[in-house]
Each structure stands twice: as C-alpha cells, then as structure tokens.
Amino acid sequence: MGPQACNTPPFDRRLNLLRQRFLGGLVPRVLLLEQQCNLLRKNESDGEALQAIRSECHKLAGVSASFGFHDIGAMAGQIDIGLSSGSLTWKELEPQLENLMDIMELHLENAFDET
Amino acid sequence: MKILVVDDDPMFTELMVAELAAIGLYNVDVAHSGFDALERALTESPGYDCFLLDIEMPGMDGVELCDRFKSNPVTQAAPIIMVSASAALGHVDDAFSKGATDYLNKPLHRRELLGRMRMVETLARRQAEQNSAQGTPAIDVGDPVNLSDASSCIDYLAMQNYVLKLGSLRMYNLIALGLHISNLPDVFAGREPVARKDALVDVAEIIVECLTGVEIMMSYAGHGDFVILLPRVPGYDPETFTYQMNCELDMLAEWCRNASEIAPVVRVGNPIYRNLLSFKSPDDILRAAMDDARAAKQCLGRPSAAETNFRAVAE
Numbered sequence: 001m002g003p004q005a006c007n008t009p010p011f012d013r014r015l016n017l018l019r020q021r022f023l024g025g026l027v028p029r030v031l032l033l034e035q036q037c038n039l040l041r042k043n044e045s046d047g048e049a050l051q052a053i054r055s056e057c058h059k060l061a062g063v064s065a066s067f068g069f070h071d072i073g074a075m076a077g078q079i080d081i082g083l084s085s086g087s088l089t090w091k092e093l094e095p096q097l098e099n100l101m102d103i104m105e106l107h108l109e110n111a112f113d114e115t
Numbered sequence: 116m117k118i119l120v121v122d123d124d125p126m127f128t129e130l131m132v133a134e135l136a137a138i139g140l141y142n143v144d145v146a147h148s149g150f151d152a153l154e155r156a157l158t159e160s161p162g163y164d165c166f167l168l169d170i171e172m173p174g175m176d177g178v179e180l181c182d183r184f185k186s187n188p189v190t191q192a193a194p195i196i197m198v199s200a201s202a203a204l205g206h207v208d209d210a211f212s213k214g215a216t217d218y219l220n221k222p223l224h225r226r227e228l229l230g231r232m233r234m235v236e237t238l239a240r241r242q243a244e245q246n247s248a249q250g251t252p253a254i255d256v257g258d259p260v261n262l263s264d265a266s267s268c269i270d271y272l273a274m275q276n277y278v279l280k281l282g283s284l285r286m287y288n289l290i291a292l293g294l295h296i297s298n299l300p301d302v303f304a305g306r307e308p309v310a311r312k313d314a315l316v317d318v319a320e321i322i323v324e325c326l327t328g329v330e331i332m333m334s335y336a337g338h339g340d341f342v343i344l345l346p347r348v349p350g351y352d353p354e355t356f357t358y359q360m361n362c363e364l365d366m367l368a369e370w371c372r373n374a375s376e377i378a379p380v381v382r383v384g385n386p387i388y389r390n391l392l393s394f395k396s397p398d399d400i401l402r403a404a405m406d407d408a409r410a411a412k413q414c415l416g417r418p419s420a421a422e423t424n425f426r427a428v429a430e
Contacts (some may be wrong), residue, residue, distance in 0.1 A: 011133065011136060011137035013136075014133045015130075015133050015134075017244060018126070018129055020129055022126055039353065047318070055173075058128075058171055058200060059123075059124045059127070061200040062124065062127055062169075062199070062200035062221035062222070063124060063126050063127045063130065063221070063222070064216070064222070066127075066130055066221065066222035066223045066224030067130070067219075070222075073200075073222060077200060080200070102428070
C-alpha cells in the first residue's frame with residue numbers, strides 16, 4: 001500500500017505516547033545542559049562542553065517542534081546555529097541557555113500539573 | 116516499499132517510524148549511525164527502496180553516507196531523502212551534489228512527509244519495473260536518464276528539488292545553461308538500445324571537461340536536453356566554452372565515424388539569470404535554459420560519415 005494521509009486514533013495514540021516519553025526525557029536533557037554550563041562557567045573555552053551543548057541543542061531543535069514544543073525547538077535551533085557559526089560568545093550563550101532550560105522546565109511543570 | 120531511517124537520535128527515529136506508519140508505510144527499519152546503516156543496507160535482502168538520512172551524525176555524517184550509498188551498486192538506485200534541522204545551505208549543496216533526491220526539514224510535518232514519500236514511491240516503482248525487465252532497459256528519446264555515473268551529474272528530479280530548496284536569493288547567484296542534442300533520434304537509432312546511455316554520457320563528459328575549474332551541477336532531462344547550474348561569479352565565458360565544445364564534439368564525431376555511429380550535434384543556449392524579484396518559480400529557470408538551447412541557431416559538432424549515410428538512406 002502506498003503512502004496515504006491518515007489521522008486515525010491508533011497513530012495519534014502512538015504519537016501521544018512518544019510525546020510523553022519526550023517530556024520525560026527533558027529532565028536528563030536539562031541536567032546535561034546544566035552540567036555543561038557549569039563547566040563553561042569555569043572555563044569559557046571548554047571545547048568539549050560547547051560541542052556537547054551544540055549536539056544536544058541540535059537534537060532538541062530537530063525533535064521538539066515535531067512533538068508540538070515549538071518554543072523549545074526555536075530556542076535550541078537558535079543556539080545550534082549560533083554555536084555552529086562560531087558567532088556566540090559565552091556571555092551571549094549563557095542567557096540563551098538559561099532561557100532554553102527555563103522553557104523546558106516550564107513544560108515539565110505543566111505536564112506534572114496536568115497529571 | 117522498504118525504508119531505512121538513519122538518525123543518531125532514537126527519539127527522532129521512533130517519531131519517524133510512527134509518522135511513516137501514519138501515512139501507510141510500515142516496512143521501516145532504523146539505524147543510529149552511518150556505519151550501522153551502511154552495513155545493514157549492504158547485507159539486507161531484498162534491498163531498501165528508500166533511505167531517509169539525518170545530515171549531522173557523529174562519525175560518518177549523512178552526506179558521506181549518501182555518497183557511499185550512491186557509489187555502491189547495491190544501494191545506488193534507491194532515492195535518498197536528507198533530513199535535518201539544519202537549514203544551513205551548505206548542507207543542501209553538499210547533499211544534492213552527492214546524489215540526494217530531496218531534502219526534508221525538521222521539524223516533521225506529516226503533509227510534507229507524505230508529499231516526499233509519494234514522489235519516492237513513484238521513483239521506486241519505476242526502478243522496480245526496470246529491474247524486472249530483462250537485461251539493461253532500453254532508453255527512449257524522452258527518458259530523463261540519470262547520468263550520475265558521469266561526474267557532476269545528478270538526477271533531473273533532484274535538480275528541480277534543489278533549485279526549489281535554494282529559493283530566489285541563492286538562485287540569483289547561479290546561471291542556468293541549457294544544451295540540446297538536436298539529432299538525438301538519429302543518434303539513438305544508430306545504436307544498440309543498451310548503448311544509448313553511453314551517447315548521453317559522452318556528451319555529459321565533454322560538457323564537464325569544457326567547464327573544468329568551474330563548480331557545476333548538471334542534469335539530463337530527456338529529449339536531448341541538458342541543463343547546467345554554475346556560479347554567476349566569476350562568470351562563464353560563452354565563447355571559450357563554445358569553442359572547446361566544438362573541438363571536443365569534432366573529436367567525438369571522428370570516433371563515431373570509425374565506429375559507424377551517428378555523432379551528436381549540440382546546440383548551446385544563452386546563460387539564463389533569475390532576477391531577485393522574479394515572480395516565477397525558481398525551477399522555471401531550468402526549463403527556460405533548455406528552451407533557449409533548443410532555439411539556438413549554431414550547431415556544434417559535425418555530422419559523421421555514418422550520419423551522412425544514414426540521412427542519405429533515410430532521404
């Protein structure tokens with residue numbers, strides 16, 4: 001059978017489950033970002049920490065908006081592009097990262113409130 | 116249709132599998148690195164009909180993987196859709212120059228995915244029909260043959276997708292140049308059906324040789340029409356190109372005469388530019404370049420003896 005548009009409940013249920021798993025996965029992602037931030041606070045030019053942040057933001061930019069979290073995707077995408085082009089200084093990066101982690105935590109709190 | 120999804124983010128591969136299932140595509144495997152994907156694709160039987168590749172992956176990235184797939188006879192026929200959150204245009208250029216068929220941006224939109232997969236299914240069906248035919252398929256005059264064996268050549272569908280992806284701003288920096296083989300029916304008529312592609316590859320290789328040093332992307336659209344994209348700056352010198360093409364085509368005509376084959380006669384169009392504020396779709400420039408070549412008065416390459424004989428017999 002070829003590709004056809006389909007919005008039947010089983011598929012939406014499956015996507016909903018994935019969305020819940022994505023939300024659950026935000027906790028370790030925030031912790032990882034926070035950990036790399038701490039390293040950069042000690043050494044602004046820590047290449048491994050910058051690369052870890054870029055890699056995480058790149059993944060977040062790709063997957064968040066697909067689950068409906070457009071604000072996370074946009075902020076993570078902005079950081080990804082900034083770090084890829086090498087144009088972001090730590091002074092500029094830090095508030096953006098904190099903003100991203102705040103948005104992620106807000107979604108976690110909302111999800112907790114809903115349950 | 117059997118699909119391999121490659122992405123280092125397991126959450127994304129799960130999402131892609133779910134989205135593909137939602138549009139009726141269930142035969143989907145996943146790999147989380149370029150190396151895994153390569154191993155899987157080369158050992159899987161029957162092979163995959165389509166690959167969906169993330170661009171940025173640790174180790175072997177999606178562009179390199181695309182290159183490996185396109186240079187391996189086992190995997191080269193399957194369409195490749197690049198998937199990435201990165202809108203960096205350099206990635207788009209790299210992916211298409213390595214043979215990608217199309218490009219899909221993250222985040223995923225089901226409608227967009229559906230459109231791409233319908234296109235891929237049409238290509239896969241055409242490929243399956245060719246595979247089930249006995250031996251090498253005969254090429255007709257109108258077929259948009261994929262000449263990716265020749266350097267800088269990509270599938271015409273991929274080139275259309277590429278210029279659409281570039282949009283107006285990037286297209287402003289490019290020139291489209293059309294070339295037309297005006298005697299293609301005669302060229303094909305004088306050759307065995309399986310050797311027709313060779314005639315097209317000969318012309319493609321001559322074009323590439325005459326544009327040495329210029330970064331080009333070329334496609335064959337069928338009916339004798341070639342279209343080339345090349346940078347607007349530093350510029351293209353029509354006189355030098357035409358002169359070199361004429362010399363090379365003369366040599367080819369000599370070779371064809373000895374082989375009792377009909378040599379191609381080629382018309383070269385004027386370079387076509389696209390204005391920044393043009394209302395036309397970016398891919399219209401490809402058609403305009405090919406139409407211009409068809410209307411060109413000067414023919415390059417001289418008819419071989421075989422062609423003269425063929426015409427005399429025909430007349």
